[in-house]
Amino acid sequence: NAGVTQTPKFQVLKTGQSMTLQCAQDMNHEYMSWYRQDPGMGLRLIHYSVGAGITDQGEVPNGYNVSRSTTEDFPLRLLSAAPSQTSVYFCASRMDSYNSPLHFGNGTRLTVT
């Protein structure tokens, strides 16, 4: 099984550019989420989705958009990148049960200059 797949692994953007971080899972998980990891900050929740067509904001949603058109995919969009969005981004998914653990992708390191 591929699990949770994130692309790209690395990306450099200029301020004001837009891009989409891709996330796909093949485990038929209903719940998917995006986190960002900054030095000394741990991971913080950006957006999450409990199923196709349903998304909601997490702790740090500003500057990011998400959509969930299929169960498998949960892309994260940066409409106008800012240096403050330089971070490592993780996508994670789990089954609908609260007792099930999160499965993380391998992360995308994004640098905004």
Added chain:
Amino acid sequence: AQTVTQSQPEMSVQEAETVTLSCTYDTSENNYYLFWYKQPPSRQMILVIRQEAYKQQNATENRFSVNFQKAAKSFSLKISDSQLGDTAMYFCAFMKHGGGGADGLTFGKGTHLIIQP
């Protein structure tokens, strides 16, 4: 809102020693889950162990065990017979039980554990 505190930014021990990483949390919830995740230099987030708050018995997974003190809101991780491959960042995380709200994980800032040969 929940908070998770890891008071040890970095720890270093010799191979084969036992090490304990501390974690405290603050919540008004009664039902919740606690986790320890390992992040090696590869950046991958790996679940080490989890604890359900309603279970009094401490969780164990091979060399990894926790000391869960619900009243004290403490959730420490003990690694026995430490190995070089245990070198990583370790994150403590909290998740409340039940629907509604952003039911994601709240992470601590992490402890960088170094196992010396």
